[in-house]
Amino acid sequence: MLDIKWIRENPQALDAALAKRGAEPASARLIELDEKRRRHIATLQEAQERRNAASKEIGKAMGAKDHATDRLKAEVAEIKLFLTSAEEEERQLDRALSDALSVLPNIPLADVPVGEDESANVETRRIGDLKNFAFEPKEHFEIGEKLGYMDFERAAKLSGSRFTVLKSQLARLERALGQFMLDLHTMEHGYTEVSPPLLVNDEVLYGTGQLPKFTDDLFQTTDGRYLIPTAEVPLTNLVREEILDIRDLPIRMTALTACFRSEAGSAGRDTRGMLRQHQFMKVELVSITDAEHSIEEHERMTSCAEEVLKRLDLSFRTMTLCTGDMGFGAQKTYDLEVWLPGQKAYREISSCSVCGDFQARRMNARYRPEGEKSTRFVHTLNGSGTAVGRALIAVVENYQNEDGSVTVPEALVPYMGGLKRIEKAT
Incomplete structure (x- = not known):
């Protein structure tokens, strides 16, 4: 399997290597899948951070008998529901990228002769x-x-x-x-x-x-x-x-x-x-x-x-x-x-x-x-x-x-x- 980091840094090299093997270019599609996965991971991390912060705020609010406690609890419950579905979506995005990478052939060395058959x-x-x-x-x-x-x-x-x-x-x-x-x-x-x-x-x-x-x-x-x-x-x-x-x-x-x-x-x-x-x-x-x-x-x-x-x-x-x-x-x-x-x-x-x-x-x-x-x-x-x-x-x-x-x-x-x-x- 090829390294997605290398593909992000060398998209033209990947497509040129695939062309030598008679395959269609794939860098744009792979980078798009990776970008989508990265954006989702960032959203997931933000939600996790907000859940942790809200949980701490609940403790403080309860200690101060603040009326915001119920609102914070509702917010945490909503975030937990989101995280459940978001974590499954993350697994699907990981799988989509992995599946796309798994069917790509290896990159030929520079001294390999180029030809169709x-x-x-x-x-x-x-x-x-x-x-x-x-x-x-x-x-x-x-x-x-x-x-x-x-x-x-x-x-x-x-x-x-x-x-x-x-x-x-x-x-x-x-x-x-x-x-x-x-x-x-x-x-x-x-x-x-x-x-x-x-x-x-x-x-x-x-x-x-x-x-x-x-x-x-x-x-x-x-x-x-x-x-x-x-x-x-x-x-x-x-x-x-x-x-x-x-x-x-x-x-x-x-x-x-x-x-x-x-x-x-x-x-x-x-x-x-x-x-x-x-x-x-x-x-x-x-x-x-x-x-x-x-x-x-x-x-x-x-x-x-x-x-x-x-x-x-x-x-x-x-x-x-x-x-x-x-x-x-x-x-x-x-x-x-x-x-x-x-x-x-x-x-x-x-x-x-x-x-x-x-x-x-x-x-x-x-x-x-x-x-x-x-x-x-x-x-x-x-x-x-x-x-x-x-x-x-x-x-x-x-x-x-x-x-x-x-x-x-x-x-x-x-x-x-x-x-x-x-x-x-x-």
């Missing part, structure tokens, strides 16, 4: 050579189904479209990828492993910005809780409503969880295979930092995600997203796109974002700088380290053999019990 994203670097095949490479679902280890028809019987049943060696490959990523991030990159709840309340989703704007992409349970769309949600909210010691920063956390998304608005896109699922596994990276180190932490987090793909010897490129393609809560985002030879295209496998204090304001998560009495909002970052299902797709397509088998990447062999080749059961 993914066509304006900028390639930052490209790593790894594309693999040459002596045959026409297949897509992952063709390979998986022929092996007998990837079943979409039975998954549809169980749950409908956009679900997959993995079996045998491909199920083990998915598990191996997740464990490999966790070990890399915890043992070499300094992240602390966390096993968070998969069900959260609406306040938690509000804190990271999924609510209220992205309700349609969430699965809600009958008791009002939600299945997490990403482990970013519970991990980031672990510091909500807390004041952290700056000496404890940065806090770096990682988790391997199932994620659940309704994929609202993606009808007709990636309907075959595992690329866009309602349920998928992902290793998430979350960092909580102070204001001075969040940009540096963003570069570090992105390099940690890149290292996963390097160890798997997968070709990928790192893209800086433009203002029109960037997520709601992000100040700046790098997408890692892995090469899929079956599709003959780069596809996103990780997204690493720095959010500044945008989420922290919603969560009221703060830290106290050393030697200062006042507190500041923490800065939050999140990234995929990486999406396990898409990593499986990339391994299957890049390590496929002409006979339909799949070579196991060297980094995963220990996690596969020494298995070096995934083959159809005989």
Whole structure:
């Protein structure tokens, strides 16, 4: 959430930033809401002061047996009635301003490229050579189904479209990828492993910005809780409503969880295979930092995600997203796109974002700088380290053999019990 004080002081900067994101100007409307709220608060304070003064006057009048006592009592009673309705109006005005602020996207950093959609994203670097095949490479679902280890028809019987049943060696490959990523991030990159709840309340989703704007992409349970769309949600909210010691920063956390998304608005896109699922596994990276180190932490987090793909010897490129393609809560985002030879295209496998204090304001998560009495909002970052299902797709397509088998990447062999080749059961 953006700071209304900053908006009052920088209305043109807000509208210019919203224009870069393809959104309508909002400063005038927000300042008007804030002015109305401020005027009402001033009226409320005046009434409270008059009530207090009149109450004191009643005591003096009663002591002096003054006939003004009844008039003063009537005035106090009238003020109390006014305050009851006025306090409710204050809550409504606060809510109106908060609701208006809660749907505003974050302000992009100055070095974020301006553009309307993914066509304006900028390639930052490209790593790894594309693999040459002596045959026409297949897509992952063709390979998986022929092996007998990837079943979409039975998954549809169980749950409908956009679900997959993995079996045998491909199920083990998915598990191996997740464990490999966790070990890399915890043992070499300094992240602390966390096993968070998969069900959260609406306040938690509000804190990271999924609510209220992205309700349609969430699965809600009958008791009002939600299945997490990403482990970013519970991990980031672990510091909500807390004041952290700056000496404890940065806090770096990682988790391997199932994620659940309704994929609202993606009808007709990636309907075959595992690329866009309602349920998928992902290793998430979350960092909580102070204001001075969040940009540096963003570069570090992105390099940690890149290292996963390097160890798997997968070709990928790192893209800086433009203002029109960037997520709601992000100040700046790098997408890692892995090469899929079956599709003959780069596809996103990780997204690493720095959010500044945008989420922290919603969560009221703060830290106290050393030697200062006042507190500041923490800065939050999140990234995929990486999406396990898409990593499986990339391994299957890049390590496929002409006979339909799949070579196991060297980094995963220990996690596969020494298995070096995934083959159809005989």
